[in-house]
Amino acid sequence: MDTIKRKVLTIAAMLVMATTVWAAGRTPDPIVDSPLATVKGERTAVLAGGCFWGLQAIFEHVKGVTGVTVGYSGGSAQSANYDAVSDGSTGHTEAVRITYDPSQITYGQLLKVFFFVAHDPTELNRQGPDTGTQYRSVIFCSNAEQHRIAQAYINQLSQAAVFERPIVTQVVGLRAFYKAESYHQDFAIKHPNDSYIVINDLPKVTRLRQQFPGFYVP
Numbered sequence: 001m002d003t004i005k006r007k008v009l010t011i012a013a014m015l016v017m018a019t020t021v022w023a024a025g026r027t028p029d030p031i032v033d034s035p036l037a038t039v040k041g042e043r044t045a046v047l048a049g050g051c052f053w054g055l056q057a058i059f060e061h062v063k064g065v066t067g068v069t070v071g072y073s074g075g076s077a078q079s080a081n082y083d084a085v086s087d088g089s090t091g092h093t094e095a096v097r098i099t100y101d102p103s104q105i106t107y108g109q110l111l112k113v114f115f116f117v118a119h120d121p122t123e124l125n126r127q128g129p130d131t132g133t134q135y136r137s138v139i140f141c142s143n144a145e146q147h148r149i150a151q152a153y154i155n156q157l158s159q160a161a162v163f164e165r166p167i168v169t170q171v172v173g174l175r176a177f178y179k180a181e182s183y184h185q186d187f188a189i190k191h192p193n194d195s196y197i198v199i200n201d202l203p204k205v206t207r208l209r210q211q212f213p214g215f216y217v218p
Contacts, residue, residue, distance in 0.1 A: 026162050027116045027211070032152035033108030034145060040103045042066070045110050046073055046140035046177050048093035049119030049169075050127025054201035055096040057188035058118050061205055063217045064104025069097045070187075071180045073140050080178035088132035095140065097177050105215070108149050111139070113215060115157065115169075117208045122165035128200060140174035147171060 049055060052070035059068045072080045075092035079085065085092045098110060115121050120128075125136045141147040150171045158167055188197045209216040 026160070027112065028156065028160065028162065030108035030111060030149065030153040031156055032149055033106050034102070034149065036104070036106060037102040040101055043100055043102050043107070044142065045098045045100065045107060045146070046095055046142070046174050047098065047110075047114050047118070048073065048095035048136065048138040048140065049114065049121070050094070050135050050137075051130055051196075051200070052094040052096050052180065052184065053187040053197065054204060055094075055118055056186065057197070057201050058113065058204050058208055059096060059098050059110075060189075061208055061217055062100075062105065062110070062113055062215050064101045065098055065110075066101060067099040069099075069177075069179055070184050071095055071097060072178045073174065073176065074138065074172075077176065077178060082181055082184070085134050086132075088134050090134070092178075093134055093136055093138050094180075095138070095177065107146060108153060109215065111150060111153050113208065113212065114139075115153075115167075117204055117212065121167045121169045122163050124168045137169040139169060139171045140177070141171060142174045147173070 047055065056068045056070050059065050072085050072090075072092040073095040075085070075090040079090035080092060084090050085094065100110065119137060121137050123137070125131065125133050127135050127137075139146075139150045141150060154167055154169060154171065157163065187194075188201055191197060192202075
C-alpha cells in the first residue's frame with residue numbers, strides 16, 4: 001500500500017487480484033483439524049496474506065468470528081508502524097488477529113477461508129497489485145496444535161495439487177502481534193467506495209457468501 005492505498009491499479013493487476021485459481025474448483029476441508037468445542041469460548045488466529053484491509057473485511061463476515069484487528073507481525077516492536085512496514089525491510093507483514101468462538105468454527109475452517117477466499121497462497125511476496133515481503137502469505141501459530149493443523153492442511157492441498165502453482169505460505173511461530181494505527185481499523189466499513197476496496201476486497205466478500213454460504217454471516 002502507498003499513502004492510504006492510493007495506487008494506480010492497472011487492468012492487469014485487477015485481473016490478477018480478481019480470482020484465486022484452484023484446480024477443478026476443489027476446496028477440500030482439512031483432514032487434520034481440531035473438533036468443534038462443546039462449550040462457547042474464545043481463541044485467536046493470526047494470518048497474513050496481502051493488504052490487511054481485505055483480510056479484515058472478509059473474516060468479519062465469517063461465522064463464529066467475534067472480532068478482527070489489523071496489525072503487524074514478524075518484526076520488532078520498534079518498527080511496528082505503517083511507514084516503516086511499507087518499506088518492506090522490517091520483517092513485518094500486514095496481518096490480522098482473528099478472535100473466534102471454537103464452538104462455532106474450527107481453526108481449520110478459518111484456514112479454508114484463508115486459502116480459498118482471502119488471498120492467493122501461490123503468490124510469493126505479493127498479492128495482486130501489492131508487492132513486497134510485507135504482503136507475503138504467513139500463518140502465525142501461537143501453539144503446537146495450530147502449527148500441526150496448518151502444516152497438515154498445506155501438505156494435503158499440495159499433495160492433491162489443488163492449486164495450479166505451489167503454495168508458498170509460511171507456517172511460523174507467533175512472536176507478537178502489534179495493532180495497527182486506528183485509521184486502518186475497519187477501513188472497508190468506513191470507506192466502502194474506496195477504489196481499492198471496490199476492486200480488490202468486496203468481490204472476495206461476495207465470493208465467501210456464494211461459495212461458502214455455511215461460513216458466511218451478514
